[in-house]
Amino acid sequence: MLKGLIGKKIGMTQIFDENGVAIPVTVIEAGPCYVTQVRTPENDGYSAVQLGFEEVKPKRLTGGELGHLKRNNLPPLRFLREFRVKNPEVKEGDKVTVECFAVGERVDVVGTSKGKGFQGGVKRYHFRGGPKTHGQSDRHRAPGSRSSGTTPGRVYKGSRGPGHMGNDRVTAQGLKVVLVDTERNLIGVKGSVPGAKGGLVVIKEARKQ
């Protein structure tokens, strides 16, 4: 069964459950998505479903993109994403809506985290920084030593340090679905979701159930 949607993060709020306990909720406007292509082991070597989301003016897409969608008489769609599923049980041209998720299920939400720009080691990797007292000057947020000395005489690749932070693909795993609004195509998950409001998110069945 295909369980996946592409959506847009709307924002966070809180709702009350039946016991009156407040739950933090991230609301995502998800779907309706269209099945733009079904990948099969025979044709592509693996099975997956390609979904498209958000209708746009035709002039926003390239001719190749339009042709790809036209094959199944689909409207121009801005985003295409693939979902690896064994038995999709959907055909090309099908519509997928929030109904594929039910309240209480666990989902993974993939988003792009907010960009933080070039950041120091303290913020980026929780380095401790230097001592705050004992005559220190300009050492408070310094990264300290990055490596050993003469041997090996270089910094190992991949060692942590200052650099660009954020704007990464991040997955929030095992979020509980607390709200499904078929009328407005909304889905609400408990807890936060990576990225800014309006950012593109992909909702999938939870990998760790």
Add this chain to the structure above:
Amino acid sequence: MSEQILKAIEPQPNPNVPPLRPGDVVSVHVKIKEGNRERVQEFKGTVLFTKNAGAGSTFTVRRIASNGIGVERTFLTYSPRIEKVVVERHSKVRRARLFYLRNRTGKSARLKQRF
């Protein structure tokens, strides 16, 4: 646009909670679940401050417990657990947040009534 969508999702304000102001002496009736039984607990005290933030709005009530220890409790204004809030009197206050009441006891902790 997105704010409107959120508004549609957010719970409606609890109709049993009247508009509160700092300095109000209120008695808050909260439903409490104990096992299977549900009962109503009363919490009576002075509203120190309110936070108006849509579905996340809260108000904080301070009372002096039997042993003279101040107890503060923050309630979610929209919470369906609040059965009712009775405003017993308003006070004349000149602040939006009555933090200074925490440092006062006895006579100096009194507030003048506003009619």
